[in-house]
Amino acid sequence: MKQRKPEMIRGARANVPVAASAMAYGSVLGVLAAQKGLSWLDMMYMNTAVFAGAAQFVMVDMWSNHMPIFEMTLAVMVINLRYLLIGASLDPLFSGRGLLHRMGMMHLVADENWAVTMTEQRNGSATTWFLFGGGVFLYLAWSSGTLIGLLGGGFITRPEDYALDFAFTAVFTALAVGLWRGKSDVLPWIVAGAAALLAHKFLPGKWYIVAGGLAGAISAMMGPCEIEEVEEVEDVPSY
Amino acid sequence: MFPAINPQVLIAVGLAACVTYSLRLGGLLLASRFPRSGRFRRGMDALPGALLFSLVLPSIAAEGVWGLMAAALTAIVVLRTRNTLAAMLCGMLVIFAVRKMGL
Known part of the structure; x- marks a missing residue:
């Protein structure tokens, strides 16, 4: 309060x-x-x-x-x-x-x-x-x-x-x-950027924002689970 | 001096507002049912950056090579100075100059 x-x-x-x-x-x-x-x-x-x-x-x-x-x-x-x-x-x-x-x-x-x-x-x-x-x-x-x-x-x-x-x-x-969180963001950002550019070219309106964001998040989910990556995630406060 | 709002406008904007608010609140309320660890968490942690990057990249690309230069300058300035406003102005300055000179 x-x-x-x-x-x-x-x-x-x-x-x-x-x-x-x-x-x-x-x-x-x-x-x-x-x-x-x-x-x-x-x-x-x-x-x-x-x-x-x-x-x-x-x-x-x-x-x-x-x-x-x-x-x-x-x-x-x-x-x-x-x-x-x-x-x-x-x-x-x-x-x-x-x-x-x-x-x-x-x-x-x-x-x-x-x-x-x-x-x-x-x-x-x-x-x-x-x-x-x-x-x-x-x-x-x-x-x-x-x-x-x-x-x-x-x-x-x-x-x-x-x-x-x-x-x-x-x-x-x-x-x-x-x-930008460093190494663990390389893959999600590349995937997100590629998906956004493709969606921007081929889909109408503003679908590219959601397409890129989701593609990036999914690639982070699918990606190899490196030990470093897990540590970096744990460094983020409040989780 | 006080204009009236057309009923059509009232409805159209009202619906847009309902949709937008439902998405905002809906995302927050749904998220509390998501798992808080493992792969899903990794995806959610990567989401903000990926979303912002997707938001800007097509607009940068639409400005061509100079758009990339403007974005790179913006990134360098914000990394060096941590000053978002200065970074924004530098990026805009590049685009302003390019358009002024008709490059």
Whole structure:
């Protein structure tokens, strides 16, 4: 109980870099949304209710006077299937926590604060409040980014000229580097990368994220059980 | 100044929100039934990195050689400085410069 506030603040501070990048590509989404005629209320409703960057990009792309409700829901499901895996990977962090706590915390879990929390858990100690504090901060940054883009859209008509669309890729590349565990990751990452590139080429939409992630995890399961590898896994705190 | 939300938008975004939240919570709740050791655990431990790598690699590849250079620079900067923000800006700077020069 006492840890709640300091942990939330610590989580928010750890998320400053990813929040800056979320703001940058949030502004790209805002510009696209302005071109599709979304109001600021539509935008904030989506930011608050969905709170998932990649899915929101696709939703804005599909936005029209006659909303393709079924196709949109299906697309969002495919893009966000990775949250099933993200949620599962948070299980150790939530050990000993009740259902209500889990239900309250999970809405504000995005790629960004999840990745920061996983890194923190490897290096020291992360808590659910750390995750949540990051989520709240990210929500504020994401919302302001999208609104800046939406309302000041005339300003930057071509955000890709400023590489703002690459902010997402760049920040997640940096986060992926932080999650590298050394030798035991060589095989899973090669398999994941190959599967992602193949799925990106041959499957529609965003299947490649789940395809790569699952292929990498399965290869780690199937791989030879080296003694070193087991030790490395045991070094990870909180298991 | 207060815009109304179209009922279609209300439904479409509402459904998207339900799907997303169910996946988030569902993954967490299902995971507590998974085995906590052995091969399965190894797979789950490898998952976060594999997932992030899969998320970025196609976008890096889509930028071609310069995308790879930008990603490599981002990785080097974050390894040297542990500063995610600086690393991101370096990566973006490469892409910005390349597009500016029309390479």
